[in-house]
Amino acid sequence: MELRICNPLRRLPLLSSCSYQIKSSQVRRFSVRSCRLDPNESHKLVLQVKKKLEKDHQSLPVGKNGRDDEDMILWFLKDRKFSVDESVERLTKAIKWREEFGVSELSHDSVKSVAETGKAYVHDFLDVNGRPVLIVDASKHLPAVHDHAENEKLCVFLIEKALSALPEGTEDILGIFDLRGFGTENADLSFITFLFDVFYYYYPKRLGQVLFVEAPFIFKPIWQLAKPLLKSYASLVRFCSVETVRKEYFTDATVPANFRD
Structure with a gap:
C-alpha cells in the first residue's frame, strides 16, 4: 500500500505515538460560545479587524466571505479568542485561499462527475x-x-x-x-x-x-x-x-x- 503524504496547506511535524480508539x-x-464578550466590545474588535484588513490588505475581495464580512470576522475573532492580530492573520489566509481555490465558483455542475461516484x-x-x-x-x-x-x-x-x-x-x-x-x-x-x-x-x-x-x-x-x-x-x-x-x-x-x- 502506497500512501501519498502531501499536505497542500502546510506540512506538520509528526507527534508522539497515538491510540486507535477514542472513547x-x-x-x-x-464551541465558540465559550468565548463571548459584551456585544459592544466584540463589535469594536470587529471594526478594528475590518479597518486593519482594509488598510493592510486592500487587494482582498469584499462582500460575503470578504475582508468586510462582519459575521466572518466575528467568527474568526471568537476562534482566536478575540485576538485582533491573530484574527487578521487567519482571515487574510482564509480569504486568499477562498479566492485562489475558487470557492465561490464551485457548483453542483462543477463537481458533478466526481459527485456521481x-x-x-x-x-x-x-x-x-x-x-x-x-x-x-x-x-x-x-x-x-x-x-x-x-x-x-x-x-x-x-x-x-x-x-x-x-x-x-x-x-x-x-x-x-x-x-x-x-x-x-x-x-x-x-x-x-x-x-x-x-x-x-x-x-x-x-x-x-x-x-x-x-x-x-x-x-x-x-x-x-x-x-x-x-x-x-x-x-x-x-x-x-x-x-x-x-x-x-x-x-x-x-x-x-x-x-x-
Whole structure:
C-alpha cells in the first residue's frame, strides 16, 4: 500500500505515538460560545479587524466571505479568542485561499462527475442535535482513479453546502466516514489531511464531531499516521458501529439509507 503524504496547506511535524480508539466520553465538541464578550466590545474588535484588513490588505475581495464580512470576522475573532492580530492573520489566509481555490465558483455542475461516484454527500436530514451531516463512503474513494484536485473541489463544495444548511443557533456539522468495505485501494492520507486542514484553517470550529463507522483492522495504520496531522480535531473522532449511528444520532425517519437495518 502506497500512501501519498502531501499536505497542500502546510506540512506538520509528526507527534508522539497515538491510540486507535477514542472513547465517546473523550470526544470534545468545540464551541465558540465559550468565548463571548459584551456585544459592544466584540463589535469594536470587529471594526478594528475590518479597518486593519482594509488598510493592510486592500487587494482582498469584499462582500460575503470578504475582508468586510462582519459575521466572518466575528467568527474568526471568537476562534482566536478575540485576538485582533491573530484574527487578521487567519482571515487574510482564509480569504486568499477562498479566492485562489475558487470557492465561490464551485457548483453542483462543477463537481458533478466526481459527485456521481457517491463517495460523499450531504444528508437530506439533520442529526438529533440539529446539525447538517456530511457523509463519506470510503470504499468508493479511489485515489488511483479519481483526480485529487476534483476530490478536493467536491470536499469544499460539500462543506459549503452543509454550512449553508445550518439552522439558526447551530454552529457546526457532523462528519460520518463509512468505513465498511475499506481496503488498501481506498487509503489516501493526503486527502484526510487536506480535509481536516481545510476545517482547521478556513472553517474553524465548524466541525463538531467525526464518526469513523465500522473501521476495519486495515484502517489502523492509516489512523496512526493521520492522527498526529489532525491537530486538535483528532479529539473529535469517535470510532463506532452502524447501530450507534442509528440509535444515537438519528431517528427512524432521518437515519441515512446506508445505515438502516
